[in-house]
Every structure is written in C-alpha cells, then in structure tokens.
Amino acid sequence: MVALKNLFPNLQTLKLERCSGLEELIQDQRVSNISIQCLREIQVTCCNNLKYIFPISVADSLGQLHTLKIKSCSQLEDIIQDPQVSHINLQSLREVEVNKCNNLKYLFPQSVAKTLGQLHTLKIKSCSQVEDIIQDPQVANISLPSLREVEVQKCYNLKFIFPMSVANSLGQLQTLKISNCSQLEKIIQGTQVSNISLLQTLREVWLIYLPQLKAKDVKDIMPTRSSLQKLIVSDCPQLTPVIISDNLQELVLWRMKKEQLNNLYICNYEESSHYHLQANDFSHLALIDILECENLKFLFPFTVAHGEPKNLKARNLQELKIKGCFELEEIIQYSEVSNIGFRFLRKVQVTGCNKLKYLFPMSVVNSLDQLRTLKIWNCFQLQEIIKVPEVPISMTQDFQLLNEVELVNLPQLEGSATNDTVLASPNLHKLKVMSCPRLTPFIVPTNTQVLEFSEMTKKKQRSKVMVPEMRGEASTSMKYLTISNFEELFEYSGYNLSRLKILNLSELTELRLIWSGPIQVENFQNLTQLTVKDCKRLRYIFSSTMARNLPQMSSLDISDCEELEQIIENDQASSQYHLFPNLTLIDIHRCKNLKCLFPVTLAHGGQLSKLYQLNVRRVTKLEQVFKGDEANVSKYEEKVIHLSQLNTMMLDGIPNLVSFSPMGYHFVFQSLRLLQVGVCPNVTTRFRVDSKQSVHAKTQASQSVNKIIVGESATSQETAWPIGSNIWWQNGKEDDSEQVTALPELSEWENEWSNK
Numbered sequence: 092m093v094a095l096k097n098l099f100p101n102l103q104t105l106k107l108e109r110c111s112g113l114e115e116l117i118q119d120q121r122v123s124n125i126s127i128q129c130l131r132e133i134q135v136t137c138c139n140n141l142k143y144i145f146p147i148s149v150a151d152s153l154g155q156l157h158t159l160k161i162k163s164c165s166q167l168e169d170i171i172q173d174p175q176v177s178h179i180n181l182q183s184l185r186e187v188e189v190n191k192c193n194n195l196k197y198l199f200p201q202s203v204a205k206t207l208g209q210l211h212t213l214k215i216k217s218c219s220q221v222e223d224i225i226q227d228p229q230v231a232n233i234s235l236p237s238l239r240e241v242e243v244q245k246c247y248n249l250k251f252i253f254p255m256s257v258a259n260s261l262g263q264l265q266t267l268k269i270s271n272c273s274q275l276e277k278i279i280q281g282t283q284v285s286n287i288s289l290l291q292t293l294r295e296v297w298l299i300y301l302p303q304l305k306a307k308d309v310k311d312i313m314p315t316r317s318s319l320q321k322l323i324v325s326d327c328p329q330l331t332p333v334i335i336s337d338n339l340q341e342l343v344l345w346r347m348k349k350e351q352l353n354n355l356y357i358c359n360y361e362e363s364s365h366y367h368l369q370a371n372d373f374s375h376l377a378l379i380d381i382l383e384c385e386n387l388k389f390l391f392p393f394t395v396a397h398g399e400p401k402n403l404k405a406r407n408l409q410e411l412k413i414k415g416c417f418e419l420e421e422i423i424q425y426s427e428v429s430n431i432g433f434r435f436l437r438k439v440q441v442t443g444c445n446k447l448k449y450l451f452p453m454s455v456v457n458s459l460d461q462l463r464t465l466k467i468w469n470c471f472q473l474q475e476i477i478k479v480p481e482v483p484i485s486m487t488q489d490f491q492l493l494n495e496v497e498l499v500n501l502p503q504l505e506g507s508a509t510n511d512t513v514l515a516s517p518n519l520h521k522l523k524v525m526s527c528p529r530l531t532p533f534i535v536p537t538n539t540q541v542l543e544f545s546e547m548t549k550k551k552q553r554s555k556v557m558v559p560e561m562r563g564e565a566s567t568s569m570k571y572l573t574i575s576n577f578e579e580l581f582e583y584s585g586y587n588l589s590r591l592k593i594l595n596l597s598e599l600t601e602l603r604l605i606w607s608g609p610i611q612v613e614n615f616q617n618l619t620q621l622t623v624k625d626c627k628r629l630r631y632i633f634s635s636t637m638a639r640n641l642p643q644m645s646s647l648d649i650s651d652c653e654e655l656e657q658i659i660e661n662d663q664a665s666s667q668y669h670l671f672p673n674l675t676l677i678d679i680h681r682c683k684n685l686k687c688l689f690p691v692t693l694a695h696g697g698q699l700s701k702l703y704q705l706n707v708r709r710v711t712k713l714e715q716v717f718k719g720d721e722a723n724v725s726k727y728e729e730k731v732i733h734l735s736q737l738n739t740m741m742l743d744g745i746p747n748l749v750s751f752s753p754m755g756y757h758f759v760f761q762s763l764r765l766l767q768v769g770v771c772p773n774v775t776t777r778f779r780v781d782s783k784q785s786v787h788a789k790t791q792a793s794q795s796v797n798k799i800i801v802g803e804s805a806t807s808q809e810t811a812w813p814i815g816s817n818i819w820w821q822n823g824k825e826d827d828s829e830q831v832t833a834l835p836e837l838s839e840w841e842n843e844w845s846n847k
Contacts, residue, residue: 201226211238389423391424671693
C-alpha cells in the first residue's frame, strides 16, 4: 500500500478492462491521505463486481480529472462511494461517458453536480435503471454553463433530462440526441414557461422513439427563431406539432402517423400570437427526409393568407428523400398555381409512395437545372415524372446536369416524350431501369457509362416500326439511342456508345440478342464490364464481330442463362483475331447448355495474358473450357500456353467436363494461388504443381497417363493429383519482396459465389 501511495500522486491515466474479480480500486479504505491529484483520465470497462469507482479517501483529490468513461460494469451503484460527502470537487471534468451500467440509478450526486462547471460532453447509453441524471433534481444552484453535447440512449426509466434548476445555464448546448427512452416525458423537468426560449444555441437535435414525449416541452425549449440547423424526429407519436426553426438546414421525419402528418402544415407553419398560421421562409433548408409518414398527402402544401396564395420557400433545398408515404398524392399541392423553386436541388429519392401519379409539376421544371440524381422505386401508380400535357421545346434544355437515374418497379410509368426529357441529359452517366414494363420505347444518351436493365419484358414488334432517335428532334441525331424492346436490345444503327463502361442485364426473359444490326468498331470500344444474369432465351453473348471490337473488356459475368450455348457465336474467322486483350475476370455459373467457354486459339499469342480469375461452377453440360481441333495437333507435338497472371481457378460441379483443353495442349499457370476442381469425375486433364510452384494442366492420350504418373511422382518437390480427383490447393508461398495475402477459406469462397 505504501508503494501505491507513492505511485498515485503522479498517476495521470488509469485504464481497467475485464477485471471481473475487482471489487474495489483501493482495498483498505482506512488508509487516509491517498491522493490522485494528477489523475486526468480514467476508463473502466467490464469490471462486473465493482460497486463504485472512487472511494471516499480520494474524493477530495479529483480536481484535475478531465475524462471519465465507464462501460459494462453491471454492479456499479455509485461513481463516488458515499454520495453525501460534501467535499467532492470535479471542477475540471469535461467528458463523461457511461454505457451499460444497469445497476446505476443516477449519475451525479448533488455534491458533484454543483462542481461541473467545465463539463462539455455527457453521454449515457443503455443504463436501464437510471431515473435521474442529477440526484434530487429539486436542489438549486446547479449550473452546467459549458455543456455542449448531450446524448442519451436506452435509459428506460428516465422521465426527464435536465432539472429546471439547470435549464437557464444551458446557453452553450449545441447537440442534443435522445433515443429509445420509453418513459421520457420532458426534456426539462417541470417546464411551465410558455414562450420562453431556453436552448437558443441548439444546432442539432435527435428525438428517436420517445413515445411519451409531448410537444409542449419541446416547443418551449426549441423556438422557431433559433440557430437549430438539423432536426431528426422518429417514432414520437405525441410530438404534435413539430416546431421548425427558420434556420433549419436538415429535416428528417420518420414514422410520424395520424394527426401528426395529415399534411405538413404543422412543419411548415408556426403558430403566431394571433393563432393564425403564417408561412415560414425555409431559405436555409438543405435536406428533407420523410420516412413512413403514412397519412401525409402533400409535402409542400398550398395555403391562402390575406387573400393571396402563399407557398413554402425552399430555394436552398439540396436533397429530398421520401419513403413509405402510402397516402402521398402530390409532392406539391395545387401544382398548377405553385411557384416553388428548387434552384439548388441536387438529389431526389422517392420510394414506396403508391398514390403518387407524377413527381413534379411543369411549374417547377425550369428550376431543376441543378438536379444530378433521381431515384424512383416502387411507386405503383406513377405515370409521369413530369406532369405536362405537351413538351415545350425549351424543356429539352432542362436537366442538363442530371448524372444518375434509377427507375425501379414502376408498372404504370409509360414511354413518353415527357419522360424522355428527363433521360435526355448529356451528362447522364448511370441509368438503371428495372421492372418498368410500359416504359418502352425510351431513349439513352450516348454519353452513358453505366447501363443496367432488369426485369423488362417488352417484345419486338413484328411490323417494322421506325423509332426516332429523340422524339421532337430530327431523326438524324446521334446523341441518343432508342430502346424499343427487350428481345433484340441494340438493334438500331447510327449511334455510338463509345463511353459505355458497364452493362448489366438481368432477368430479361425475352432477350434473344444483345447486339443486332450493323455494329461499327467504335460503338462499344470502352465497355469494360458485362454482367448477364437470368436471360433464359439468350443463345450466345457476342457475335464474332462484337467480340473483335471490345478491346477494354475486363470482366465477364454470366449466370443462369438456361439456353446459352456459346459465349462467342460460332465463326471460324474469329480465331484469326485478337480478342479480349484486357480480360481479367471470367465468372460462368449455372448455364446448363453451355458446352465450352472459348476456342483454344483465344489463349494463343498472349490474348488472355491479363486473366486473373477463372470461375466456372454448375455448368452441367460443359465438356471443355477451351475447345479446339485435336486433329491439328501432332502426336509428338505439344503446344504450351502460359496464363502468367492467373491467380484463382475454380472448376466446380461440372459432371460432363472431359478436359480443360484439347489433347496436346499444355497450360502453365505461374502465378496461381488457388486451384479448386470439384465434382468433375470425367475430366482427363491432369493437374500438377512443379518445384517452382507453377501449376500445369495437360490433356494427353490415356495410354501415356501411367508413365506420366510414375515419372512425376518420383520427384518429391512436385505434386500431382490423380485424374478425375477433387482438388483443393492453395499456394502458401511467400515472395521475397512482399507478403502474399492469404486467400479466404473454402467456406468463404462458397458463400461468396452462392450469393451471386
């Protein structure tokens, strides 16, 4: 104990973690004159037998304590051993965090609370028995003048945050976050002061799942004329009305029900002293996020004051999110007379609003010139993006900055000139269209870089229908591609998608041809990634012409294409050209009619020199990975092909696989780190690893197999597997110059691929 006494005066930081048997920090409480006067920080975690942090003997030497953090101390009852001691001084304490201390009933005793003039941050989480933050809240002369941030979560017995005696000292409070406090009724206890603003400096407020919190208290402490910039309210059914600050920049309302949000008058208008609703000017509002407000009918309502129409001013609004508002009929009420401007609106996301028939009225279109992202999902009645009877010529100049559009599960959205104007942006780089069966025909700007189509079923019209490149413009325009059906996707000439980098096609059940018609060399020259999934009628992916003109193709992912027979349409001329010089990834899964991947000539001359991963799984009729004419290979000739960059090869669930390549071909994989061959019982290709850890794959005549096995097995530094056996091999070799990253376990690989 003497040694400890000598140590304590210089102790500045004390951290205790997982000391499950610890009951006291100082065993002999009778020892007096112990000082920890230099202690600035203490952290105590998972000390489940500890009932208090500080014994009485050190209570008067905590004047330099700056940070106190306590977590998962299930038996903790008090921070100070005897809370009635009057000589406790925590004058330097700035940060307090208490988490998962379920036996604690209050945080600060009266004697401590009176010395917290420097407290800056207070966080209390998952303390289910806490009833008061300050013991005996009726005591006067408690002040927290430096408090800036308060966060309270999952304190189920807490009925208020601050006592009234503290309220007038909270002039520096900027952040208040309260969530999952099921008994909380008030933020400030006993607030009876109507029209008195207590928290003028608040900038950010979170009120989440507070079923007992009433609006009266919130209104008194968060006035309209304040500095509040961010307000998040969720699952507070008695919080009506919600009071909104003039300076608000971000408004998030989640799961506000019934009378709270019949419309947003309660949010957009304040009650004046004459009990009239007056329009607020939300010039600073930058974000509106509305989630599952089931009775909301209009987001921006229309009202009349003094005989004149008044509209919400939201000229600085940058982001608008609406989700799960099933009764929403219009975003802007009485759209024909609305003059709301969205000059800075950049992002709009609308999801699950089933009564919404259009997004924006014509009256706001001219103010949407900054819009960059538009995402509309699961709006079953939506017919138009812009409600307008005719498309003015000037309207085609709007949406110039629109960069990303997603239209998903919109069964009533029709192909029309008004919808095409939204897609006509010269800067549209990413377009996703999914399950919009009535949308065709529609246009795609030729500047598009990422194109994704899914669950589109429109068949090609048998009568010859000429579709102009852009409705309302000359048909000679080269700026737009028209998608008129999903049976033959790219069927019109006269366009150039040379900037397209990513093309994803999935669940296009009618798709027979991806490319048809004349294809020029430069049309898809920058396409790098192609994903084709669940396109059941597709018989081949590339024509020989297309395959020759994809110099940047790096990733090819094909799965669940039941009728697929070839990746490249059978054409002997294709073997004379260099194909896919930049291909790095090949993934082929569950294409049951595919019999080979590529001609073996594709691997000649370094054409696949950059191939890094080759994964083929559950392709039940596949006979060869690389197909070729064995008659062209002499009995005494061996053609060696190096795939020097191949890192991973998985051949799994291919019961009809006969060989990796034709007989007489010898593949060498110098960089292979993972080889898996499973459920390929008929394969005649033999895999081995040489002394330099290069993997070899050879297909030879059956009569020479025994000789090869005998000869190679004699070399102890080589590994060879019997033909037809299951293989799981991982190269653990480390390079002298750098550490080789370990590959995932087999179970991880299986989970990854099964999820694709």
